[in-house]
Amino acid sequence: xxxxxxxxxxxxxxxxxxxxxxxxxxxxxxxxxxxxxxxxxxxxxxxxxxxxxxxxxxxxxxxxxxxxxxxxxxxxxxxxxxxxxxxxxxxxxxxxxxxxxxxxxxxxxxxxxxxxxxxxxxxxxxxxxxxxxxxxxxxxxxxxxxxxxxxxxxxxxxxxxxxxxxxxxxxxxxxxxxxxxxxxxxxxxxx
Amino acid sequence: xxxxxxxxxxxxxxxxxxxxxxxxxxxxxxxxxxxxxxxxxxxxxxxxxxxxxxxxxxxxxxxxxxxxxxxxxxxxxxxxxxxxxxxxxxxxxxxxxxxxxxxxxxxxxxxxxxxxxxxxxxxxxxxxxxxxxxxxxxxxxxxxxxxxxxxxxxxxxxxxxxxxxxxxxxxxxxxxxxxxxxxxxxxxxxx
DNA sequence: ATTTTTGATGAATATAAATTCACTTATATT
DNA sequence: AATATAAGTGAATTTATATTCATCAAAAAT
Numbered sequence: 454x455x456x457x458x459x460x461x462x463x464x465x466x467x468x469x470x471x472x473x474x475x476x477x478x479x480x481x482x483x484x485x486x487x488x489x490x491x492x493x494x495x496x497x498x499x500x501x502x503x504x505x506x507x508x509x510x511x512x513x514x515x516x517x518x519x520x521x522x523x524x525x526x527x528x529x530x531x532x533x534x535x536x537x538x539x540x541x542x543x544x545x546x547x548x549x550x551x552x553x554x555x556x557x558x559x560x561x562x563x564x565x566x567x568x569x570x571x572x573x574x575x576x577x578x579x580x581x582x583x584x585x586x587x588x589x590x591x592x593x594x595x596x597x598x599x600x601x602x603x604x605x606x607x608x609x610x611x612x613x614x615x616x617x618x619x620x621x622x623x624x625x626x627x628x629x630x631x632x633x634x635x636x637x638x639x640x641x642x643x644x
Numbered sequence: 645x646x647x648x649x650x651x652x653x654x655x656x657x658x659x660x661x662x663x664x665x666x667x668x669x670x671x672x673x674x675x676x677x678x679x680x681x682x683x684x685x686x687x688x689x690x691x692x693x694x695x696x697x698x699x700x701x702x703x704x705x706x707x708x709x710x711x712x713x714x715x716x717x718x719x720x721x722x723x724x725x726x727x728x729x730x731x732x733x734x735x736x737x738x739x740x741x742x743x744x745x746x747x748x749x750x751x752x753x754x755x756x757x758x759x760x761x762x763x764x765x766x767x768x769x770x771x772x773x774x775x776x777x778x779x780x781x782x783x784x785x786x787x788x789x790x791x792x793x794x795x796x797x798x799x800x801x802x803x804x805x806x807x808x809x810x811x812x813x814x815x816x817x818x819x820x821x822x823x824x825x826x827x828x829x830x831x832x833x834x835x
Numbered sequence: 836a837t838t839t840t841t842g843a844t845g846a847a848t849a850t851a852a853a854t855t856c857a858c859t860t861a862t863a864t865t
Numbered sequence: 866a867a868t869a870t871a872a873g874t875g876a877a878t879t880t881a882t883a884t885t886c887a888t889c890a891a892a893a894a895t
Contacts (some may be wrong), residue, residue: 456892468835478757480671484883494844496885504885557755564748564808568668575859599824606805607828614801617755618793633790641832646871675853685874687855696853821851 463501465491467512475554479561503589510572514560516555519539521579523548533637534595542612542635548624549616561614580605596642607636654692655683658703664743670752673700693730699761707746712770714739725786726830728777733803733826741817751804771796787833788792799829 460526469490473482480623484505502508529540549556562568590596595602621627647709659683664673681685693699720731740747753759776794781787787795810820 456890458842476757478671478755483881488845495883496845497843499884500842561752561755564669564752565668565671565763575809580729581768597824597852598665599821599828600810603821606809607825608800610801610803610805611798611832612801614797615794618797629764630794631788633788634794634798637788637790637832640834642829644829646863646869647873648863649869649872674851686853688873690854691872748881 458500462491462493462497465493466498466508467489467515469494470508470512471554471558474558474561477557479509479565484508506567509562509567510569512556513559513568514572514576516559516577517576519547520548520559521583523580525580534590534593539591539635539639541583542588542608543631544639546612546616546631549627550619553616553620556613556616565617566571594644599642604642607641611638649691653682653684653688655746656684657689657692657699658706659798661703662707662745662749663701665749665752666793667826670756671699675699697758700758701760702754704759705763708767709751709770711739712774716771716788725781725784729781730776730826731829733799733829734779737803737807737822737826738817740804741810743748745808746813747804747807767827785835789835795823795833798832802829 466487469487470482473486473490484498485495490499498508502511524541524545526544529537529544531537531540583605584601587596587601589597615634619626657678661673664677664681675689676686678699679689689699693702705794712739715732717735720735721729722728724733774791774796778787778792782789806825810817
């Protein structure tokens with residue numbers, strides 16, 4: 454009998470929070486600002502979330518899930534390992550370029566001390582297929598025999614910094630040597 | 645005739661702030677906590693700094709300067725370009741490993757929206773010699789002909805993520821394949 | 836159409852943390 | 866030794882922001 458919850462509001466809240474994160478950094482994200490940006494009352498936020506911490510944790514999980522789906526999409530499956538690898542790398546690269554707020558948010562959140570252990574494990578699980586892909590590539594001697602977490606850290610860190618530079622420079626991605634940048638990473642990990 | 649300012653206090657304040665940054669992330673750095681950790685009164689902080697923002701900016705500049713000195717130390721000068729390059733990389737790697745609070749702080753601060761344009765330009769200038777080194781390496785066809793900022797971003801991002809992983813894992817650096825990790829980066833940028 | 840139930844609001848409240856300031860203390864100068 | 870001056874203190878104040886709650890509104894069930 455009650456008035457139904459407007460599930461679209463969650464999306465509005467997420468979008469608003471991310472928009473503000475990119476503006477002033479996530480540490481200064483204010484609930485009142487999020488509400489205003491989303492076009493709702495501050496109190497309404499507390500219908501959907503128990504607290505600021507809750508909201509931010511949810512946003513993190515949702516965003517990580519989206520990233521995993523973008524990277525691990527069947528569309529990125531190619532005949533060769535190299536081909537799949539490059540497609541996934543490019544998919545993540547363009548995702549970050551088009552969604553810098555999501556990239557910066559996930560990056561900053563991980564070291565904010567706000568993430569719960571549960572959510573850390575949950576988001577890690579989204580990337581299990583990527584781990585398996587890399588393990589397989591290792592077994593087939595396509596890439597160096599280093600710990601998968603190490604390889605991922607190397608690629609992830611490099612990619613993020615590059616995207617940040619691209620965004621700062623204001624260049625269009627077409628003017629950017631994306632393929633050369635990919636080769637930087639690939640020449641590092643390949644055997 | 646006045647009581648002299650205890651210049652050692654600035655160092656105490658910096659150390660205290662960094663220690664707290666690594667604990668809970670820099671967004672939740674509290675002036676009262678910094679004062680307590682440094683063993684001084686909160687009011688004293690405001691003798692040395694106009695505001696929290698000021699304190700953090702100063703800490704950033706000082707830390708960046710230290711990093712530049714560590715990397716660009718004459719000790720890292722070798723006969724070969726490769727040798728110098730590796731020495732600088734390792735120097736930064738170990739600096740980050742031994743001073744994770746400084747690494748994390750500089751990283752987080754850059755995207756916090758708190759840094760002033762002046763300080764950004766100032767800290768960039770500390771690394772001018774590194775730019776020149778890379779430009780020279782490019783001219784001699786030792787490394788790829790890509791924008792120096794791009795090369796730096798790639799290396800910087802990868803190195804930071806790797807160090808974070810090392811710290812998280814709790815491994816001693818001897819157990820870590822540091823030279824392989826360096827080769828990841830080097831194989832990327834070399835020609 | 837009426838009732839019930841929960842969504843939505845935003846001003847009021849609680850909380851937390853930055854900053855100030857009236858006062859005390861140390862030291863360099865006389 | 867007396868004095869002047871700035872350092873140092875920390876409780877009180879201000880400021881900022883998260884959270885609550887009395888109230889109203891909308892939809893569903895009767």
